[in-house]
Amino acid sequence: DVKVTQSSRYLVKRTGEKVFLECVQDMDHENMFWYRQDPGLGLRLIYFSYDVKMKEKGDIPEGYSVSREKKERFSLILESASTNQTSMYLCASRPGTNKNIQYFGAGTRLSVL
Amino acid sequence: QKEVEQDPGPLSVPEGAIVSLNCTYSNSAFQYFMWYRQYSRKGPELLMYTYSSGNKEDGRFTAQVDKSSKYISLFIRDSQPSDSATYLCAMSAIQGAQKLVFGQGTRLTINP
Numbered sequence: 001d002v003k004v005t006q007s008s009r010y011l012v013k014r015t016g017e018k019v020f021l022e023c024v025q026d027m028d029h030e031n032m033f034w035y036r037q038d039p040g041l042g043l044r045l046i047y048f049s050y051d052v053k054m055k056e057k058g059d060i061p062e063g064y065s066v067s068r069e070k071k072e073r074f075s076l077i078l079e080s081a082s083t084n085q086t087s088m089y090l091c092a093s094r095p096g097t098n099k100n101i102q103y104f105g106a107g108t109r110l111s112v113l
Numbered sequence: 114q115k116e117v118e119q120d121p122g123p124l125s126v127p128e129g130a131i132v133s134l135n136c137t138y139s140n141s142a143f144q145y146f147m148w149y150r151q152y153s154r155k156g157p158e159l160l161m162y163t164y165s166s167g168n169k170e171d172g173r174f175t176a177q178v179d180k181s182s183k184y185i186s187l188f189i190r191d192s193q194p195s196d197s198a199t200y201l202c203a204m205s206a207i208q209g210a211q212k213l214v215f216g217q218g219t220r221l222t223i224n225p
Contacts, residue, residue: 027125042122042201042217050211058212083194090156100145100205102213104156105177 001026004105006091011110019078021108023091028104030096032074034058034066037088037107049074050096081112116140119202119216128225132189136216138201139183143204143214146178148187149217151199160200162186192223 007022025032033048035058042101044075045058047066055066063085067075088109092102119136126132134148144165151155161176163169163185169176175188185204189196202216 009154040217042119043215045212048211054212082156091157096209098212100208100210101159102187103161104149104158107154107155 002071002090004087004093004103006089006105006108009106010106011108013078013081013112015082015112017081017112018079019081019110019112021076021078021089021091021110023074023076023105024072025066025091025103027103028094029069029093030070030073031094032033033092033094033102034064034074034076035090035092036085038058043090046076057066057080081110083112086110087113114139115203116214117202117216120219121218122223123222126192128194128223130192130194131224132192132196132221132223133167134187134200134202134219135188136185136204137183138185138204138214140182140206140214141183142205142206143183144180144224145205145208146176146185147203147213148174148176149201149203154196157201182197185195194223194225197222 004025034046035043049068065077090107150158152158161175166180173190177186199218201218203213
Protein backbone atom coordinates (compact mmCIF):
# COMPACT_ATOMS: atom_id res chain seq x y z
CA ASP A 1 0.00 0.00 0.00
CA VAL A 2 1.09 3.52 -0.75
CA LYS A 3 1.87 5.42 2.38
CA VAL A 4 2.04 9.18 2.58
CA THR A 5 2.95 10.39 6.03
CA GLN A 6 2.54 13.93 7.30
CA SER A 7 4.64 14.61 10.35
CA SER A 8 2.02 16.42 12.41
CA ARG A 9 -1.72 15.95 12.68
CA TYR A 10 -2.32 19.19 14.56
CA LEU A 11 -0.20 22.31 14.88
CA VAL A 12 -0.80 25.58 16.68
CA LYS A 13 1.47 28.48 15.77
CA ARG A 14 1.59 32.20 16.38
CA THR A 15 1.36 34.93 13.76
CA GLY A 16 4.75 35.64 12.27
CA GLU A 17 6.29 32.27 13.09
CA LYS A 18 8.08 30.23 10.44
CA VAL A 19 6.25 26.93 10.02
CA PHE A 20 7.45 23.72 8.43
CA LEU A 21 5.05 21.00 7.32
CA GLU A 22 6.74 17.76 6.39
CA CYS A 23 5.55 14.99 4.11
CA VAL A 24 7.19 11.65 3.32
CA GLN A 25 6.08 8.99 0.83
CA ASP A 26 7.41 5.47 0.62
CA MET A 27 6.50 4.48 -2.95
CA ASP A 28 9.29 6.18 -4.91
CA HIS A 29 6.77 8.53 -6.55
CA GLU A 30 8.18 11.29 -8.73
CA ASN A 31 5.37 13.76 -8.12
CA MET A 32 4.34 15.33 -4.84
CA PHE A 33 1.73 17.95 -4.04
CA TRP A 34 0.65 20.30 -1.30
CA TYR A 35 -2.99 21.35 -1.00
CA ARG A 36 -4.99 23.30 1.49
CA GLN A 37 -8.59 22.37 2.18
CA ASP A 38 -11.11 24.90 3.42
CA PRO A 39 -14.89 24.56 3.88
CA GLY A 40 -16.75 25.54 0.73
CA LEU A 41 -13.54 25.91 -1.27
CA GLY A 42 -12.48 22.30 -1.63
CA LEU A 43 -8.86 21.40 -2.32
CA ARG A 44 -6.65 24.13 -3.68
CA LEU A 45 -3.20 23.35 -5.00
CA ILE A 46 -0.39 25.33 -3.39
CA TYR A 47 2.73 23.83 -4.98
CA PHE A 48 3.80 20.63 -6.64
CA SER A 49 7.09 18.97 -7.46
CA TYR A 50 7.79 16.57 -10.31
CA ASP A 51 11.37 15.74 -9.35
CA VAL A 52 13.99 16.40 -6.72
CA LYS A 53 14.72 20.11 -6.44
CA MET A 54 12.01 20.87 -9.02
CA LYS A 55 8.86 22.75 -8.10
CA GLU A 56 5.95 24.45 -9.76
CA LYS A 57 3.47 26.95 -8.39
CA GLY A 58 -0.07 25.82 -8.02
CA ASP A 59 -3.15 28.00 -7.80
CA ILE A 60 -2.45 29.70 -4.46
CA PRO A 61 1.34 29.84 -3.86
CA GLU A 62 1.40 33.26 -2.18
CA GLY A 63 2.80 33.11 1.35
CA TYR A 64 4.22 29.62 0.89
CA SER A 65 7.42 28.01 -0.33
CA VAL A 66 8.46 24.40 -0.72
CA SER A 67 11.56 22.26 -0.59
CA ARG A 68 12.29 18.90 -2.14
CA GLU A 69 15.84 17.83 -1.40
CA LYS A 70 15.09 14.10 -1.48
CA LYS A 71 12.66 12.19 -3.64
CA GLU A 72 10.61 10.89 -0.73
CA ARG A 73 10.26 14.15 1.17
CA PHE A 74 8.37 17.34 0.29
CA SER A 75 8.21 20.21 2.75
CA LEU A 76 5.82 23.14 2.83
CA ILE A 77 7.13 26.30 4.47
CA LEU A 78 5.16 29.25 5.75
CA GLU A 79 7.78 31.96 6.02
CA SER A 80 5.70 34.18 8.30
CA ALA A 81 2.45 32.53 9.32
CA SER A 82 -0.72 34.58 9.20
CA THR A 83 -4.19 33.88 10.55
CA ASN A 84 -5.59 33.40 7.04
CA GLN A 85 -3.30 30.39 6.68
CA THR A 86 -5.28 28.52 9.31
CA SER A 87 -6.43 25.49 7.37
CA MET A 88 -6.16 21.76 6.74
CA TYR A 89 -3.04 20.99 4.71
CA LEU A 90 -2.91 17.84 2.63
CA CYS A 91 0.12 16.27 1.00
CA ALA A 92 -0.24 13.88 -1.94
CA SER A 93 2.02 11.87 -4.21
CA ARG A 94 1.65 10.32 -7.64
CA PRO A 95 3.79 8.01 -9.76
CA GLY A 96 5.58 9.49 -12.72
CA THR A 97 3.92 7.10 -15.16
CA ASN A 98 0.79 8.08 -17.01
CA LYS A 99 -1.56 8.00 -14.07
CA ASN A 100 -3.85 10.60 -12.58
CA ILE A 101 -4.43 9.01 -9.21
CA GLN A 102 -2.99 10.92 -6.28
CA TYR A 103 -2.45 9.34 -2.87
CA PHE A 104 -3.04 11.53 0.14
CA GLY A 105 -1.68 11.81 3.62
CA ALA A 106 -3.93 12.20 6.66
CA GLY A 107 -3.54 15.95 6.72
CA THR A 108 -2.18 18.55 9.13
CA ARG A 109 -4.66 20.88 10.76
CA LEU A 110 -2.82 24.14 11.30
CA SER A 111 -4.13 26.91 13.51
CA VAL A 112 -2.39 30.27 13.42
CA LEU A 113 -3.27 32.48 16.37
CA GLN B 114 -17.71 30.23 -12.63
CA LYS B 115 -15.80 27.34 -11.08
CA GLU B 116 -14.53 24.64 -13.40
CA VAL B 117 -16.15 21.97 -11.25
CA GLU B 118 -19.29 22.45 -9.20
CA GLN B 119 -20.35 20.08 -6.46
CA ASP B 120 -23.25 20.51 -4.07
CA PRO B 121 -21.57 20.78 -0.65
CA GLY B 122 -24.59 19.38 1.19
CA PRO B 123 -24.74 18.32 3.92
CA LEU B 124 -26.76 15.34 2.76
CA SER B 125 -28.41 13.11 5.36
CA VAL B 126 -30.21 9.88 4.43
CA PRO B 127 -31.44 6.77 6.26
CA GLU B 128 -29.47 3.55 6.18
CA GLY B 129 -30.27 1.44 3.14
CA ALA B 130 -31.17 4.38 0.91
CA ILE B 131 -29.72 4.92 -2.54
CA VAL B 132 -27.49 7.96 -2.56
CA SER B 133 -26.70 10.08 -5.60
CA LEU B 134 -23.76 12.48 -5.51
CA ASN B 135 -23.14 14.77 -8.46
CA CYS B 136 -20.65 17.10 -10.08
CA THR B 137 -20.97 19.34 -13.09
CA TYR B 138 -18.04 20.76 -14.99
CA SER B 139 -17.43 23.34 -17.67
CA ASN B 140 -14.25 22.12 -19.40
CA SER B 141 -15.21 19.78 -22.24
CA ALA B 142 -11.61 18.52 -22.40
CA PHE B 143 -11.98 16.60 -19.12
CA GLN B 144 -12.06 12.88 -19.77
CA TYR B 145 -10.59 11.28 -16.62
CA PHE B 146 -12.87 11.31 -13.60
CA MET B 147 -12.30 10.27 -10.03
CA TRP B 148 -14.27 10.04 -6.83
CA TYR B 149 -12.45 10.32 -3.53
CA ARG B 150 -13.89 9.53 -0.10
CA GLN B 151 -12.65 11.45 2.92
CA TYR B 152 -13.50 10.36 6.43
CA SER B 153 -13.44 12.92 9.20
CA ARG B 154 -9.91 13.91 10.18
CA LYS B 155 -8.41 11.76 7.40
CA GLY B 156 -6.99 12.38 3.95
CA PRO B 157 -8.97 11.60 0.78
CA GLU B 158 -8.75 8.06 -0.59
CA LEU B 159 -9.56 7.03 -4.14
CA LEU B 160 -12.93 5.33 -4.49
CA MET B 161 -13.61 5.19 -8.23
CA TYR B 162 -11.69 6.03 -11.41
CA THR B 163 -13.33 6.26 -14.82
CA TYR B 164 -12.39 7.29 -18.30
CA SER B 165 -14.70 9.03 -20.78
CA SER B 166 -18.43 8.40 -20.76
CA GLY B 167 -20.27 5.42 -19.36
CA ASN B 168 -20.75 3.54 -16.12
CA LYS B 169 -18.39 1.70 -13.82
CA GLU B 170 -19.53 -0.47 -10.96
CA ASP B 171 -17.61 -1.62 -7.90
CA GLY B 172 -19.68 -3.37 -5.29
CA ARG B 173 -22.30 -0.96 -3.95
CA PHE B 174 -20.75 1.96 -5.82
CA THR B 175 -21.46 3.03 -9.40
CA ALA B 176 -19.74 5.91 -11.14
CA GLN B 177 -21.51 7.43 -14.12
CA VAL B 178 -20.14 9.92 -16.63
CA ASP B 179 -22.22 11.87 -19.12
CA LYS B 180 -19.77 13.93 -21.15
CA SER B 181 -22.45 15.38 -23.39
CA SER B 182 -24.05 17.00 -20.34
CA LYS B 183 -20.73 17.56 -18.53
CA TYR B 184 -22.12 15.73 -15.54
CA ILE B 185 -20.79 12.92 -13.36
CA SER B 186 -22.49 10.98 -10.61
CA LEU B 187 -21.63 8.53 -7.87
CA PHE B 188 -24.39 6.19 -6.73
CA ILE B 189 -24.23 4.30 -3.47
CA ARG B 190 -26.67 1.40 -3.10
CA ASP B 191 -27.74 -0.02 0.25
CA SER B 192 -25.98 2.82 2.04
CA GLN B 193 -24.34 2.04 5.38
CA PRO B 194 -23.39 4.27 8.32
CA SER B 195 -19.76 3.53 7.40
CA ASP B 196 -20.36 5.41 4.13
CA SER B 197 -20.69 8.64 6.11
CA ALA B 198 -17.89 10.83 4.79
CA THR B 199 -17.16 13.72 2.48
CA TYR B 200 -17.08 12.73 -1.20
CA LEU B 201 -14.94 14.72 -3.62
CA CYS B 202 -15.03 14.52 -7.38
CA ALA B 203 -11.85 15.21 -9.32
CA MET B 204 -11.07 15.33 -13.01
CA SER B 205 -8.38 15.99 -15.59
CA ALA B 206 -8.02 16.31 -19.33
CA ILE B 207 -5.01 14.06 -19.85
CA GLN B 208 -3.28 11.02 -18.37
CA GLY B 209 -0.53 11.98 -15.99
CA ALA B 210 -1.94 15.48 -15.59
CA GLN B 211 0.05 17.48 -13.11
CA LYS B 212 -3.08 19.08 -11.77
CA LEU B 213 -6.40 17.59 -10.85
CA VAL B 214 -9.44 19.84 -10.56
CA PHE B 215 -11.48 19.03 -7.49
CA GLY B 216 -15.06 19.73 -6.56
CA GLN B 217 -15.81 21.31 -3.19
CA GLY B 218 -16.88 17.98 -1.68
CA THR B 219 -20.28 16.75 -0.46
CA ARG B 220 -20.64 15.81 3.20
CA LEU B 221 -22.81 12.70 3.49
CA THR B 222 -24.31 11.22 6.66
CA ILE B 223 -26.06 7.84 6.71
CA ASN B 224 -28.36 7.54 9.70
CA PRO B 225 -28.85 4.08 11.30
